[in-house]
Amino acid sequence: MTLSMFDLSGKVAVVTGAAQGMGQATAIAVAEAGANVVLVDRNLAGAELTAEQVRAAGRKALVTSTDVSCPDAIAELFRQVDAEFGQVDFLGNIAGDGHLAKPEELLIEDLHRVLQNLVVGRFSMCQEAGRRMLAQGRGSIMNIGSLASMTALGRGHVAYSMAMGAVVQMTRELSTEWSSRGVRVNCVTPAQVTNPSLIARMEKDPTLEGRFVNGIPAGRMGVPSDIKGLAVLLASDASEWITGAIIPMDGGNMAMNAGGTPGHQAVVYT
Numbered sequence: 001m002t003l004s005m006f007d008l009s010g011k012v013a014v015v016t017g018a019a020q021g022m023g024q025a026t027a028i029a030v031a032e033a034g035a036n037v038v039l040v041d042r043n044l045a046g047a048e049l050t051a052e053q054v055r056a057a058g059r060k061a062l063v064t065s066t067d068v069s070c071p072d073a074i075a076e077l078f079r080q081v082d083a084e085f086g087q088v089d090f091l092g093n094i095a096g097d098g099h100l101a102k103p104e105e106l107l108i109e110d111l112h113r114v115l116q117n118l119v120v121g122r123f124s125m126c127q128e129a130g131r132r133m134l135a136q137g138r139g140s141i142m143n144i145g146s147l148a149s150m151t152a153l154g155r156g157h158v159a160y161s162m163a164m165g166a167v168v169q170m171t172r173e174l175s176t177e178w179s180s181r182g183v184r185v186n187c188v189t190p191a192q193v194t195n196p197s198l199i200a201r202m203e204k205d206p207t208l209e210g211r212f213v214n215g216i217p218a219g220r221m222g223v224p225s226d227i228k229g230l231a232v233l234l235a236s237d238a239s240e241w242i243t244g245a246i247i248p249m250d251g252g253n254m255a256m257n258a259g260g261t262p263g264h265q266a267v268v269y270t
Helices: 021-032 044-056 071-084 108-136 158-181 196-204 208-214 224-235
Strands: 012-016 036-040 061-064 090-093 139-144 183-190 246-249
Touching (some): 012 021, 021 090, 021 224, 090 108, 090 224, 108 183, 139 224, 183 224, 224 246
Parallel strands (some): 139 183
């Protein structure tokens, strides 16, 4: 195996949520590996800052504030990609909003909004990218899911967890339909990865970080840069026989039984 297997030179990546967090880290990682990048985020100023780093790596960057919950806007995004680059080789399908509410209090309109954001929008991104990849005979899609797709988080996450369960199953279905035609579809399922909204929640509840880390054998929460290696792997030829995979990025959280004891010092609450 050589490093050339991970070379993304000449490839075009579309990455949503590119202004911060795992979206920004993914965009920078694939640019550093050689790809030109389409940066999608409603935070246009933040996406422009990411674009500066992409260009500093010697790559082209196209920035757009596309609403990734709207299929019509997504179709227009890919028309822009066609005009600018004429190809799509990798999709980092990352952006999307959840909503916290107790199950008995969740408004159906809020449930619809979450499903539109995280399921319909992500499917539409896959569909538009997939059509182009199928025409090329090659391509890779990385959906970002969550451990909430397979285990219950509680704490008002019911709408988010329902949606992430759909993202995981969508990944399996698309992989089954498309892999024989050269398009790979995988899903990364992170545990708690720090981002501004999660940091705000932890500041509001000082016990929250300790509870999270107590369930992670690696002894720390995730950080956005943890996605970088996985993103380059999944975008590159090094993973050409990896498809339909649900890949935990969780510091061992999923592997540990609820009664298990992590190797690091446990946090005890009284």
